[in-house]
Amino acid sequence: MASKALTVLKENVWTNNPVLIQILGICSTLAVTNNLRNTLVMTVGVALTTAFSSMTLSAMKDLIPRKVRMIVQVLVISFYVILIDIVLRAYLPDVSRQLGPYVGLIITNCIIMGRAEAFAQANKPLLSFWDGITSGLGYMAVLMAIAAVRELLGFGSLFGLRVLPAGFTPWTIMVMAPSAFFLVAITIWAAKTMQARKPAKSAPRPAAVAPQGR
């Protein structure tokens, strides 16, 4: 169990990273990564939603009729997303206001459904929960790295604290979506190059094909 958990962690964060390798969740990568605080809240939301929905679906998997499998998955995922939205509105109103519609958009993140289909279908609830958390961590790592560059160059600050001197002219492109395209591409390129140089000892998971999406 412990070694399995470690394998899952390594795969989800590095060798089979949802953003870098599976190219999932790109839509939100482009949309929310221009400041670190929002990115952090959003990725924590995605990690928790993925973990809890995978766990719930894994626990329910023997009861779900094949015909309505996807419907139930969407139901469970949206349940957790709305729950997160309610909690944010009640306890973190400022963050909720800043994130605006993005919390609702967590549901369109393909990583969540991807993990439900590819992993939770065939594994025990606890391991599925871990798989969801680590997938979220892999997603968070990439997004936070991109957000750090974008906030630093676009606002001259990190987590809203001014880092660069006042004379620094912010790069407007960094707060716009196009810069995320460049940065995601560069990050994917760098990660792929590193992985190709040091071939992963464990073969990549074969049937980890998640639904194609944004």
Added chain:
Amino acid sequence: MKKDSLVYTVVFTFVVALAFVFVLALANDLTAARVADNKAFATQSAVLKALGVDYADPDEARRLFAELTLDAGDATGPAWKATIDGQSLVVVQETGAGLWGAITIMLAARPDAGRVSGVAILAQNETPGLGGRIEEAAFLDQFRGERSDGGIDVAVGAELSGLGDPDPDNGRVDGVTGASRTSVAFGTIVNAALARVRAISGGL
């Protein structure tokens, strides 16, 4: 009962949906008071900001709001009356179209709308880092004490001085660089709010 039978599928889907929706309804109901409270506080703190009243914590803000303001809302929307340092002021909440979505502001001005006391933003969805910078103090502070009997002109493009507009008597403020559309929209909303201040005072 067979798992793939029609009856099982329908019953299962119904029960699962009912259970999850019930929990959500419960969570929504339990937090409703808190959410309403947050919303009320957001409005009250924006009114105080527009009036230029400082507060240390939410409790003080609630107390000051209750002490200082008098509800003067009409059919067009929420509004308040207040007297700060002997000067009577009217605060109106005004919503208008920004570049991406609605912008809601709180504007405090003298009853004849001849001078703005302050502007605060309640909600906006402009581009972070560009139009979103209308929330910054450097932009909003230009409105403090600005003369507004001829409306307020938000300068954009080549008219920008780039340094903010320090003159409180020319009825002009600098827009946000790189966000001309948001700046112009903001000016329209401010002027609509001034018109409402006049309408509310006219009914005195």
